[in-house]
Structure formats: C-alpha cells, structure tokens
Amino acid sequence: MKPKLLFVLGTRPEIIKLWPVIVEAQKSLGEGSVRVCYTGQHKEMALPFLERFSLPVHFDLRIMRSRQTLNQVLELMISGMAPILRKESFDWVVVQGDTSSAFAGALAASMEKVKVAHVEAGLRTFDRENPFPEELNRQLIGRVANLHLCPTSVNRDHLLKEGVSEADIEVTGNPIVDALKMVKAEFLGDVDVERTFSQLDFSKKLVLVTGHRRENFGEGFRDMCMAIRDLAERRKDAIFVYPVHLNPQVQEPVKNILGDLPNHVFLLDPVEYFDFIALLQRASVVLTDSGGVQEEAPTFGVPVVVMRKVTERVESLQQGSAVLVGTDREKIVSAVEKFLDEPKEISNLANPYGDGLASKRILEAMLKR
Numbered sequence: 001m002k003p004k005l006l007f008v009l010g011t012r013p014e015i016i017k018l019w020p021v022i023v024e025a026q027k028s029l030g031e032g033s034v035r036v037c038y039t040g041q042h043k044e045m046a047l048p049f050l051e052r053f054s055l056p057v058h059f060d061l062r063i064m065r066s067r068q069t070l071n072q073v074l075e076l077m078i079s080g081m082a083p084i085l086r087k088e089s090f091d092w093v094v095v096q097g098d099t100s101s102a103f104a105g106a107l108a109a110s111m112e113k114v115k116v117a118h119v120e121a122g123l124r125t126f127d128r129e130n131p132f133p134e135e136l137n138r139q140l141i142g143r144v145a146n147l148h149l150c151p152t153s154v155n156r157d158h159l160l161k162e163g164v165s166e167a168d169i170e171v172t173g174n175p176i177v178d179a180l181k182m183v184k185a186e187f188l189g190d191v192d193v194e195r196t197f198s199q200l201d202f203s204k205k206l207v208l209v210t211g212h213r214r215e216n217f218g219e220g221f222r223d224m225c226m227a228i229r230d231l232a233e234r235r236k237d238a239i240f241v242y243p244v245h246l247n248p249q250v251q252e253p254v255k256n257i258l259g260d261l262p263n264h265v266f267l268l269d270p271v272e273y274f275d276f277i278a279l280l281q282r283a284s285v286v287l288t289d290s291g292g293v294q295e296e297a298p299t300f301g302v303p304v305v306v307m308r309k310v311t312e313r314v315e316s317l318q319q320g321s322a323v324l325v326g327t328d329r330e331k332i333v334s335a336v337e338k339f340l341d342e343p344k345e346i347s348n349l350a351n352p353y354g355d356g357l358a359s360k361r362i363l364e365a366m367l368k369r
Contacts, residue, residue: 004033004088006109008081010038017120019179022036023359036056039063040062041100063076078108078111091115093109106140107144142159149365172362176295193275208242209242210245210288210293217250228287229261242268254267280300285336298321305339321349
C-alpha cells in the first residue's frame, strides 16, 4: 500500500524548496497519495507560486490576522492542522526548514502520532537569537522529527552531536538546487532581464543586494546601508540593485540613506522570483542577509557577502565562495571590493548544498522506512 504524505507549506521559500519534492512524490506515488496544507503564513508573496508551480492546496488554514504575535500564529496553525491530521490517515507529515509553519506542522503531527520528515534538517548557528525565531524553530523541529533530511554532512554531524540516531538521518542535498534546475528549464527562458530592468546599465558590474532580517533592524541596518552608499560613491564601474522588502523597518533606512543615488543605487519594489534569479545570474557579487540566497548563488558561480553575525550555511564559507562580515560597515565595503577587484574562479565549483537529486533521495528515504 502506498504511503500518504502531507506537505506543510506557509512561506515562499518553503514552496520553492518543496515544489520538486512534491512533484517527485506525485510521480512516484500518484496524486491521490500527496496532500498539501497551506498555512497562509505568507500570502501576497506565496500564493502566486502555488499557482505558477501548479501545486494543489487541499487544506488552506488562512491563519494570518492583523498584528499577530508569534504565539498567536503558532496557536492558529496547530489548532487548524490538528483536525486534518485526525481525519486523514497520513503516514508522513513533511516540513521544510525553520519557519513557524514548519514548527507548527511538526509539533501538530507529533501530537497526533504521525511521523515527521524534516527537509533541510541539521542547520545550526547555535545562537537562538540569530536568526530569530528561525534557529529556535529548527532546533525544536529537530527534537520531534522522525526523519532528518540533511543537505550536507556538516548538518548530519550537528544532529549526531545532539544525540539523534544515525539511522534517522539521511544526507540528501538541498532541494533548492533541484528547484533552480527546474526554474531554469521551465521559466527563465521567458525572462528578458534587460527589457524587464531597462533602467539598469548591464555593461557595469552588478552588485545585487537583499536585506530584511529583523535581528539587523536599527543600527545594524543603518550600517549596512551606509556601507552600500560608500561602495556606490567609490565604485563608478558598478551598479547596486536592491529589491527592497516592504517592511517599514527596512524601507525607512534604505530610502533615507540610499534614495538620493538614483544613477548608482537602484531601489526596486520586490521583484518576481524568476526575475530575481535572472538578476542573480548576471551579478558579479551578491550582498545579503538571506539564508536562501546563500544557497542559490553558488549554482551560478556568484560570490556572496553575508551580512549576518552568524550563518547556519557554513559550507560556502568553507568553499571560499562566501564571506561572513556581519553589519560592520568597513568589512562590508572591503569584502565587496575584493570580490569586484579580485574575482575568484568559483564558477566551476559545485554548489556545496546539492547536486539536483535531493528530491529523489528525500522520497526514497521516506519510502524505505
């Protein structure tokens, strides 16, 4: 008898990373054995991807309310998933990463005695405040998961040190690499990046910027912006492209500090994922505090300057394709200029986070158990 799987999705990264796993499960098990629960944690950013990837939503929790606390979000998610788990006989609940949706899905499933498969398991900063609440979520999921699907051996070793049985761990690679291959094959051909971003001078070096992490809000964010300003004033051979997150705590410092450099710093509204990937392909360096971008950039041989105190994705640091600088103004400037002036030959390096076969390994790991 074929196992029945429930995939829990709530945010854009979860949808992108679990998309190839869901497709693989549908092919192998049939669509009747695969169900999707969408929590609604991200709405405007996530819904278009469910449609674009033709992912069915069998259960929509619609949990988001105005001015919610993290506890209220978790409460609504868990209470929304509990009756679904009681009514349907699932063999596995599959969660991904470190979101509130993933933690709520894992905890709800555990309480209903349904096995939990954790995709992207074992990443650690060992600092519960950075990133918050993601590091805490990921560690808590690690305590209740039955199967830990690790991108790399580094992640496996973290779990072994925490007492997880080796029999419950599989090193699979990260399905973001699978997703990028599918995006390149199915969607990027439709993106004319020079037409879409006609305001940009692509004859110059492109520095792509993303920044939105809450632990950097305040002084850290201002220092990040001042570093970008320093670079823009010094580097006339480069343009700085920053799709700005809609959070007011991001918008205010970015526009106040960088808004008067229109010929060098291009502050964009949030861009479509496929457009972002097309920009990433053209970038000379990416400057980010995002976790996902650290995984995506190596696929295109783009070096990464990580604006965080710590990162749970150390493999690209070890490889030399990324450098960790925090929000220190001078370190940011120095790292970006070094990559611009002394470009490392990283285009021939394999992405340390996967080889594009993670989805098959993830499904096989569940089936053999």
